[in-house]
Amino acid sequence: MTQFIANILITATNIALLAVAFQLIYAVRRAYDFSFSTLYLAAPYIVLWLSRSVDLPFWVSVSVGLALTLALAAIMDVTLYRSLQTKRAPPLVTMLASFGVYLIAQNVIAAIFGSEARTLRAWGLAPPLEIGGARLTNLQAISTFCAICGVALALIYQRFTRAGRLLRAATTNVALATAIGIPIKRIITTGFLVAAALVTLAAILVGLEIDLTPTTGFQALVLAVTACLIGGIDNAIGAVVGAVFVALGQEAGVWIFGAQWSGTTVYALLLLVLFIRRSGLISGPNLRYGT
Amino acid sequence: MDYIVQLTIFVLIWGMLAASLNLYVGYTGVISVAHAALFGVGAYASSAISIRVGGPFVISIAAAVLIGAAFGALLATPLLRIKGDAQVIVSLAFQGLLFSLFNNIEVVTGGPSGLAGIPRVTALGSSADLITLIVVATAFSISITALHRVVTSPVGRILVAIREDEKLALSLGKNVMRRKLEVSAIAGAIAGAAGSLYAQYVGFIDPTQFDLNESFSILCIVIIGGAGSFYGPLVGAAFIVLLPQLLLFVGLTTAHAANWRQVIFGMAITGLMIFRPQGVLGNYEFRGRGS
Amino acid sequence: MSRSSRRSITRIGAGILSVGVAVSAWALAARQSAGAITIGVITPLTGDVASWGAMQRNSTEMALDEINSGGGIGGRKVRVIYEDDQATPKIGVTVFTKLATVDKVPLVVGAPASGVTLAVAPVANRTQTVLLSSGSTATAVAQAGPYVFRFMPSDEMQSAIMANWARELGFKRVAVLYVRNAWGTGLQQAFQPAFTKLGGVITTSQGMAVEDTDFRAVLTKIAADSPDAVFAPLYTRAAGLMVRQAKELGLNFQILGADVYETPEFIEVAGQAAEGVLFTRFGQYNGAEYQAFAKAYRQRFQTEPAAYAGYCYDAMKIAFTALRQLTSGEYTGPAIREQLLNIRDFHGVTGLTDFNGSTSASGKVFDRLVVKNGKNVPWTAKN
Numbered sequence: 001m002t003q004f005i006a007n008i009l010i011t012a013t014n015i016a017l018l019a020v021a022f023q024l025i026y027a028v029r030r031a032y033d034f035s036f037s038t039l040y041l042a043a044p045y046i047v048l049w050l051s052r053s054v055d056l057p058f059w060v061s062v063s064v065g066l067a068l069t070l071a072l073a074a075i076m077d078v079t080l081y082r083s084l085q086t087k088r089a090p091p092l093v094t095m096l097a098s099f100g101v102y103l104i105a106q107n108v109i110a111a112i113f114g115s116e117a118r119t120l121r122a123w124g125l126a127p128p129l130e131i132g133g134a135r136l137t138n139l140q141a142i143s144t145f146c147a148i149c150g151v152a153l154a155l156i157y158q159r160f161t162r163a164g165r166l167l168r169a170a171t172t173n174v175a176l177a178t179a180i181g182i183p184i185k186r187i188i189t190t191g192f193l194v195a196a197a198l199v200t201l202a203a204i205l206v207g208l209e210i211d212l213t214p215t216t217g218f219q220a221l222v223l224a225v226t227a228c229l230i231g232g233i234d235n236a237i238g239a240v241v242g243a244v245f246v247a248l249g250q251e252a253g254v255w256i257f258g259a260q261w262s263g264t265t266v267y268a269l270l271l272l273v274l275f276i277r278r279s280g281l282i283s284g285p286n287l288r289y290g291t
Numbered sequence: 292m293d294y295i296v297q298l299t300i301f302v303l304i305w306g307m308l309a310a311s312l313n314l315y316v317g318y319t320g321v322i323s324v325a326h327a328a329l330f331g332v333g334a335y336a337s338s339a340i341s342i343r344v345g346g347p348f349v350i351s352i353a354a355a356v357l358i359g360a361a362f363g364a365l366l367a368t369p370l371l372r373i374k375g376d377a378q379v380i381v382s383l384a385f386q387g388l389l390f391s392l393f394n395n396i397e398v399v400t401g402g403p404s405g406l407a408g409i410p411r412v413t414a415l416g417s418s419a420d421l422i423t424l425i426v427v428a429t430a431f432s433i434s435i436t437a438l439h440r441v442v443t444s445p446v447g448r449i450l451v452a453i454r455e456d457e458k459l460a461l462s463l464g465k466n467v468m469r470r471k472l473e474v475s476a477i478a479g480a481i482a483g484a485a486g487s488l489y490a491q492y493v494g495f496i497d498p499t500q501f502d503l504n505e506s507f508s509i510l511c512i513v514i515i516g517g518a519g520s521f522y523g524p525l526v527g528a529a530f531i532v533l534l535p536q537l538l539l540f541v542g543l544t545t546a547h548a549a550n551w552r553q554v555i556f557g558m559a560i561t562g563l564m565i566f567r568p569q570g571v572l573g574n575y576e577f578r579g580r581g582s
Numbered sequence: 583m584s585r586s587s588r589r590s591i592t593r594i595g596a597g598i599l600s601v602g603v604a605v606s607a608w609a610l611a612a613r614q615s616a617g618a619i620t621i622g623v624i625t626p627l628t629g630d631v632a633s634w635g636a637m638q639r640n641s642t643e644m645a646l647d648e649i650n651s652g653g654g655i656g657g658r659k660v661r662v663i664y665e666d667d668q669a670t671p672k673i674g675v676t677v678f679t680k681l682a683t684v685d686k687v688p689l690v691v692g693a694p695a696s697g698v699t700l701a702v703a704p705v706a707n708r709t710q711t712v713l714l715s716s717g718s719t720a721t722a723v724a725q726a727g728p729y730v731f732r733f734m735p736s737d738e739m740q741s742a743i744m745a746n747w748a749r750e751l752g753f754k755r756v757a758v759l760y761v762r763n764a765w766g767t768g769l770q771q772a773f774q775p776a777f778t779k780l781g782g783v784i785t786t787s788q789g790m791a792v793e794d795t796d797f798r799a800v801l802t803k804i805a806a807d808s809p810d811a812v813f814a815p816l817y818t819r820a821a822g823l824m825v826r827q828a829k830e831l832g833l834n835f836q837i838l839g840a841d842v843y844e845t846p847e848f849i850e851v852a853g854q855a856a857e858g859v860l861f862t863r864f865g866q867y868n869g870a871e872y873q874a875f876a877k878a879y880r881q882r883f884q885t886e887p888a889a890y891a892g893y894c895y896d897a898m899k900i901a902f903t904a905l906r907q908l909t910s911g912e913y914t915g916p917a918i919r920e921q922l923l924n925i926r927d928f929h930g931v932t933g934l935t936d937f938n939g940s941t942s943a944s945g946k947v948f949d950r951l952v953v954k955n956g957k958n959v960p961w962t963a964k965n
Contacts, residue, residue: 003802003831004802007798007802010798011796011798032379080565083565084564084565087565089564092322092514093564094564095379096510096511096514096560096561096564097561097564097565098561099507099511099557099560100556100557100558100559100560100562100564101557101561103553103554103556103557103560104554104557104558104561106553107550107551107553107554107557107628108550108554110550110628111550111551114632114633114636115628115631115636116632116819116847117819117822117847117851119851125826125829125830125853125854125855126830128830128832135830135831135832136830136831137830210795210823211795211819211823211851213819219793222387222503225380225383250799251799254788254799254800255803258786258788258789259759259788259789259790259800259803260394260395260762260788260789260790260791261391261395262799263387263391263791264388264392266387267384267385267387267388267391268384268388270380270384271369271381271384271385271388274369274380274381274384275369293682293683293709294679294680294683297675297676297679298676301676394762395762402762402767403762403763403764403767404720404722404763404767404768405671405697405700405764407700407722407726411704493671493672493701494701494703494704495671495700495701495703496671497671497697497764499670499671499697499763500670500671500672536676536680550627553628
């Protein structure tokens with residue numbers, strides 16, 4: 001029983017980190033942006049390259065990797081997204097343009113690193129821990145802790161920092177925001193960079209726990225998006241709540257129906273929630289874009 | 292020659308898929324990534340009949356059309372009640388749900404192993420590729436005519452008006468909902484027919500051919516060709532089917548030729564979105580946000 | 583859209599199209615380079631299982647270099663056109679059709695994915711192009727038609743052998759954890775009746791999606807029934823992760839694997855957790871041919887060849903054997919087909935291949951292996 005709870009906790013926190021990262025990207029772009037997947041893909045491979053080929057110690061690789069990923073995010077923002085913004089591109093266009101970029105990134109990485117799974121771990125099995133009858137590894141414990149920190153960071157950023165709070169204004173009513181004097185470009189870029197940092201954290205944690213392949217970016221996105229929609233994509237708390245539901249759905253699906261139905265359970269749950277409450281379980285202010 | 296016939300068949304089938312999705316995206320303003328599911332529903336319905344019961348191919352197509360229409364309407368029911376971005380995700384849930392049903396309900400669909408040995412379209416005593424081409428071309432023309440009727444009818448004009456102005460939609464009330472459902476059923480019927488033709492041509496179907504990636508492909512076709520335009524879907528289908536083939540010829544047989552082809556594809560999509568988001572033939576002036 | 587912009591788009595489009603046509607024509611001409619015998623290979627060069635494609639390419643290159651450095655066949659060099667099938671049936675059909683009707687190759691080797699082979703089969707039969715499958719093990723492949731050949735043993739055979747072995751080891755209660763695709767489902771469906779017929783009990787059967795990487799929930803569920811062992815036909819990476827996660831959860835039931843466990847990737851991913859895992863593998867791997875092949879492969883590609891690599895290599899050698907019996911000008915699909923059917927005792931790196939008038943070869947045996955000290959070694963009752 002405790003194992004069951006431990007499993008859910010670990011899964012839920014990991015998904016929550018993904019979800020808040022995506023939610024922040026959504027808050028910045030007001031669109032389903034594949035940069036989430038691109039950054040999720042790039043970050044751990046950069047760390048991999050730094051620690052294997054350039055042969056830097058692990059922590060140095062992670063720090064430098066984070067810096068490089070943020071640089072990548074900044075470049076993407078200034079080149080691709082600024083131009084989309086100036087053209088007032090609708091969300092669908094942003095989605096597809098970022099998808100194209102993701103395709104490019106995925107294949108470049110596959111060409112350089114190969115399509116087989118690579119692991120960030122330099123060691124073998126992680127040392128076990130036993131807490132109240134549940135078995136986990138110390139890596140999982142650390143990972144859960146880091147995920148919680150990341151989630152907290154996302155919440156704090158959007159609630160308590162000036163840049164975070166102005167994000168909503170800057171992205172939904174550009175004309176008014178400019179008139180008031182909000183530095184829109186700067187706010188968007190900052191928000192995007194914070195999101196990129198969170199994505200990097202999530203990707204590295206998963207890279208350590210499991211492994212890296214060129215295709216994980218897309219799956220992570222689907223998971224994050226599902227969580228955000230169940231919980232409400234308008235705010236970060238919704239993302240967390242959604243993540244808990246997805247984790248519960250997955251575990252319940254496996255236990256009650258069998259492993260092959262876990263995906264079905266989550267989707268059915270999503271449809272059910274959206275049916276009952278259109279904007280997700282926890283909705284922020286009612287936003288209609290383009291009105 | 293065979294090769295060209297095959298490519299033409301695929302272009303027409305995907306043209307049908309794109310044209311029907313175009314109805315959703317371009318004319319009712321609904322964004323759906325569930326089209327592959329409708330495609331699959333038609334393919335499985337048709338194959339269940341043609342393998343178990345046999346008989347003239349028209350019967351299998353008819354089954355696919357009916358089931359496709361039913362599912363098209365079924366998808367539309369929740370989809371049309373949701374606004375904006377969330378539509379994508381409801382359709383995503385629908386797609387995911389149907390995919391897992393394809394994968395798990397083995398009695399009907401054969402599960403992950405799929406259905407093999409689907410008989411070909413036979414007419415005039417022959418099952419040559421050319422016969423299939425003629426049938427597909429006919430189906431394509433019928434679909435386009437039907438769509439043309441819908442689009443130029445009073446209903447169609449209302450739909451275009453609604454796409455441009457949400458408030459008008461609200462003021463028109465229930466009638467609109469009914470019309471949209473009808474349109475969705477038609478779109479589903481066409482997608483189902485495409486599925487039936489596809490299954491009878493390739494002879495083997497499995498769930499992986501109707502997954503989220505495929506839905507994305509179809510959406511790309513609509514956007515590239517130009518959402519809301521009439522011939523756009525065909526142009527887009529030609530682009531998506533033929534470009535990889537062209538790249539095949541130009542490609543070298545190096546290890547990473549396949550990767551580079553996808554990179555070029557990604558660049559094409561992103562480039563198109565930045566420089567010509569309305570697609571090749573589109574005339575739909577996308578409204579910017581926050582204007 | 584304005585008339586002038588429509589015109590310029592048309593012009594640009596026409597320009598691109600003509601350039602494309604010109605380049606393709608040039609490429610095609612270059613392809614039909616004088617005198618070479620061309621065969622096709624379809625394999626997943628990109629996508630989730632691209633490592634199989636890489637293996638195929640490596641082995642094929644080795645076989646090609648060997649034959650061409652020896653003067654080729656009938657004085658002509660052998661050439662290969664690779665096409666990426668992305669392990670997707672629809673794409674497989676398109677590239678195979680291109681190979682058969684545009685490049686006009688009489689023989690195509692590949693594809694590892696059973697789904698692709700099954701989809702391509704009707705085209706092979708219709709165009710009378712031989713498809714020599716280096717990997718598909720789904721049972722349906724045997725009935726796929728006169729032009730579809732395979733020499734890798736079927737899933738049914740492997741499951742039966744595993745079921746026997748499990749009972750031999752005294753396992754009564756076994757859970758099955760399989761990947762839900764043609765391969766995994768095939769093995770699972772064959773294992774269950776085989777095992778129960780021998781008096782065993784299947785505690786539960788759990789199917790995972792191909793891309794699943796988190797097994798903790800399903801492992802916890804399986805453990806609740808306290809099985810003696812778990813038969814786990816999963817793809818290599820997933821298998822490695824599963825085994826590792828099982829160890830980390832403190833679960834100690836015996837893991838029984840399938841042929842893919844033999845790839846180096848499995849031990850790399852699972853690490854120490856791989857110790858003691860039992861699995862079956864195709865072919866006689868003690869022969870001199872295999873040793874020579876493995877050594878050359880290791881030297882050239884710096885990695886161990888998996889069983890599949892051996893099959894790809896043998897596929898090429900079998901193709902060469904058939905081609906050698908024909909004279910120049912006779913390299914057609916039907917002629918090659920005849921030759922293949924006549925092959926009775928081809929000894930290659932995968933052991934004996936005997937077609938004997940059928941499109942499904944026999945002659946293969948299965949090895950039993952165990953992972954010991956980080957290496958795959960033959961299993962004996964002692965260890």
